[in-house]
Amino acid sequence: VVTTTKxxxxxxxxxxxxxxxxxxxxxxxxxxxxxxxPTYYKNDIQERRIMKxxxxxxxxxxxxxxxxxxxxxxxxxSSYGFFQRQGVKEMLTFFSKTFTKRxxxxxxxxxxxxxYVIHCYVRSDGLAGSVITDAEDPAR
Numbered sequence: 001v002v003t004t005t006k007x008x009x010x011x012x013x014x015x016x017x018x019x020x021x022x023x024x025x026x027x028x029x030x031x032x033x034x035x036x037x038p039t040y041y042k043n044d045i046q047e048r049r050i051m052k053x054x055x056x057x058x059x060x061x062x063x064x065x066x067x068x069x070x071x072x073x074x075x076x077x078s079s080y081g082f083f084q085r086q087g088v089k090e091m092l093t094f095f096s097k098t099f100t101k102r103x104x105x106x107x108x109x110x111x112x113x114x115x116y117v118i119h120c121y122v123r124s125d126g127l128a129g130s131v132i133t134d135a136e137d138p139a140r
Contacts, residue, residue, distance in 0.1 A: 073092075116133070
């Protein structure tokens with residue numbers, strides 16, 4: 001006859017259970033179900049649409065120059081993806097050069113192209129400036 005002995009495990013030490021604390025979320029509209037990006041009330045700043053200046057360029061133009069020369073350029077490309085930024089910057093440079101070349105000295109003009117509004121001004125001495133904004137820009 002074979003007898004087997006039963007081995008017993010030592011008793012487990014009692015540990016406290018850890019409970020996760022719930023994160024407080026901001027007050028939101030009742031029809032918003034997204035946990036991270038809630039829809040706030042209508043009087044908050046997020047509901048208002050404001051214009052966005054995408055680029056400002058200062059150029060030198062004249063009768064002796066075949067194309068306007070950009071002297072300085074500032075672009076806000078933070079709303080575009082990393083791989084789109086270079087293409088958008090080239091497009092803004094092209095818009096500035098092209099529309100400045102077509103503007104007569106001493107004149108101002110605003111051109112709407114797709115979702116952008118380009119404001120150009122060329123002084124009589126050949127110094128030009130262009131501002132490129134989104135289509136939300138109110139006319140003044």
